[in-house]
């Protein structure tokens with residue numbers, strides 16, 4: 073088990089990690105989300121042993137992970153860390169980069185493993201190309217393949233798909249996590265992307281100002297975010313007076329509820345009357361910006377709505393009502 077126990081760390085005055093604790097079971101995938109600067113990368117780097125902590129300890133299966141003061145070469149052989157810069161060897165081929173940490177003793181297996189990974193990251197035709205001649209996204213795919221090549225026990229991924237085109241990330245993500253699951257690799261992934269955070273993780277940690285403010289399974293976290301900071305990590309969200317959505321319930325006037333843009337729908341009439349200001353085309357739908365008594369509100373709609381048109385909105389009852397209880 074990976075056991076992060078009450079760790080604190082600061083570069084300067086302000087702590088960047090502030091009494092952070094969590095555990096990951098072998099084979100678990102844990103996503104770490106939070107606004108920029110909240111400490112996600114620093115947490116990953118601390119787990120990798122790149123810092124001497126001010127407080128706390130990190131263990132992997134009863135072995136303490138040591139910082140640079142005690143460990144000349146940071147990082148343990150059972151762990152791989154994929155940083156935001158890819159750290160590839162520029163003058164050797166993609167194939168050699170992926171095989172960098174694999175033993176030459178079992179040549180045939182090494183070659184098969186590299187082929188399997190080249191296929192996973194869809195770079196078969198670039199096997200003999202040097203990374204220097206690849207795009208940023210292609211380099212990131214090489215780095216990903218190299219990070220998993222050795223089948224580490226722990227894989228630390230920092231924004232692993234940030235440079236990769238969106239049409240490719242979905243399949244790559246599925247293939248990568250299938251590989252991670254098959255090999256029972258424990259994976260901690262820091263991400264801005266709500267799909268990474270929700271679709272493949274067993275649990276999600278939410279960071280803010282160096283603290284873990286919530287640890288939950290992804291579905292709970294999404295359905296009951298508890299506050300606007302957390303909900304906003306998954307997309308646009310409105311904070312709406314509960315009795316405008318459910319007048320029959322007589323909620324107190326100050327009771328508000330978080331409602332994602334796709335949870336609001338137009339209806340014949342309701343207590344939530346808004347004036348449309350703008351419709352933004354988003355492919356499968358429009359995002360509509362409207363005003364309710366001067367307060368901005370966003371919702372999704374299948375078609376364009378003209379500016380200044382008045383519409384009435386309702387919310388998906390069951391899910392949103394459940395959220396009010398919290």
Ligand SMILES: Nc1ncnc2c1ncn2[C@@H]1O[C@H](COP(=O)(O)OP(=O)(O)OP(=O)(O)O)[C@@H](O)[C@H]1O
Nearest residue numbers: 083084088106107108109110111112113114115262
């Ligand atoms: N080497 C450093 N020296 C001083 N401060 C640093 C250093 N690295 C990071 N920080 C600070 O630590 C805080 C957390 O940074 P970190 O990179 O961990 O955040 P993050 O959540 O990963 O952000 P992002 O999502 O933008 O990558 C930030 O305020 C950052 O400025």
